[in-house]
Amino acid sequence: MSPFQPGQIRALVFDVFGTVVDWRSSIIAEGQALSKAKAKHNELPEINWSDFADAWRAGYVPAMTKATTPLADGSTPWANIDVLNREILDGLLPRFGLEPLTEAERAHLNLVWHRLNPWPDTVRGLRLLKASYVISTLSNGNVSLLVNMAKHARLPWDCVLSSELARQYKPHPAVYQMAAHLLGLEPAQVMMVAAHPGDLRAAHKAGMRTAYVPRPTEYGPLPDNAPPPDALQSDAFDITATDFVDLARQLDKSAHT
């Protein structure tokens, strides 16, 4: 691939879960509020909502793999993330003592993924980036999830692109190719922004530029003695930024040099 020239970038596409929104703390907060609302009548046992959030997230990759593995007849048992999240949730209900929840309450809890909260820099950073670039999601979340999340968190997307439109999940190359195609751009005019190196490596293979924005507390608070984020990553991507505001600053600076 030719050297990175920031002036070539026309659109930024964003991973969402973990990169744009803090899924873990959002799920914990909503779970704790649910426990509190149910406490009057002792309807639920004491629940470790951190463990619950982690367990739900842990089911995500296996569920996507299953949903995109061809069946014996050659067809693909595609299902979107709302459906996969519900299947994972149903499997967790006994383990966490959530069986007293009604069907309506289970359906509502499943849609907590539509109500995730942004990182503190997210909205300000996106607004800065939107002034110079097309900004879009490129998430494994389904379109309605991403649209509802944007309403909830005031994310100012120009476009909502989802793996759902390709009926494949990242890191499948078809998802990245679809995004560039629908935006009417060459892959090299598109920069993938993610907190996850695997997503960025797949975007790079598809010809996109890459911005790595580590979110070190995605999986929970760091212990006091945690080492600094892996410095090695920095060299593997076109930009490494501490957050979205820093990303906007770096792109703005490099576009004027």
Add this chain to the structure above:
Amino acid sequence: MSPFQPGQIRALVFDVFGTVVDWRSSIIAEGQALSKAKAKHNELPEINWSDFADAWRAGYVPAMTKATTPLADGSTPWANIDVLNREILDGLLPRFGLEPLTEAERAHLNLVWHRLNPWPDTVRGLRLLKASYVISTLSNGNVSLLVNMAKHARLPWDCVLSSELARQYKPHPAVYQMAAHLLGLEPAQVMMVAAHPGDLRAAHKAGMRTAYVPRPTEYGPLPDNAPPPDALQSDAFDITATDFVDLARQLDKSAHT
């Protein structure tokens, strides 16, 4: 279909060409600017840009029909609106004396459809509607056209949905069904907004609610003795509004009664 209950509406999806933007005056203005820029060196003949805009638009429906008519082998020769507009434009170049334009100038002129201007009420009306509903395009324009137009005209969409995602053109039912499905809604929770009764009738058949917003000057200024818009239309749709601000007012009013 059951009686219209405004409280059921969760999303409004909008036809774009003619309903949201004034394609005709936008193309005329850009054409006149092009003539002026070329006047120094007499590069172009005198061009009637109104006739040009009308001729370009007249090629639109036949081109979409051709692009969605199955071939002998059963495949569909799908092409998006950027491609179809360019084919129509190329056919018009000799007739309007536009052959002196370079390839880059032709390509730029073709993308005038990405730079169309909104009606005077559009942005204010969309902002009002966005406060209570998900607002999305549902246009035969391709995704990149709609995204670039939104940047140009500051259209605050929550989502950009296009016939391109269904590889069919409105009024094919698959386009309306796709929109409701991707928004995670029942068709009856979605209201199609359009200046074109045929689009609304197709949306209604697909189970959507309908709002008719006539744009009487879409095809040019009305003569002084023009009759009022066909009052008959009003009864055929759930709402008839004079513009998007009126639509917001009517929906707000009916939601509180």
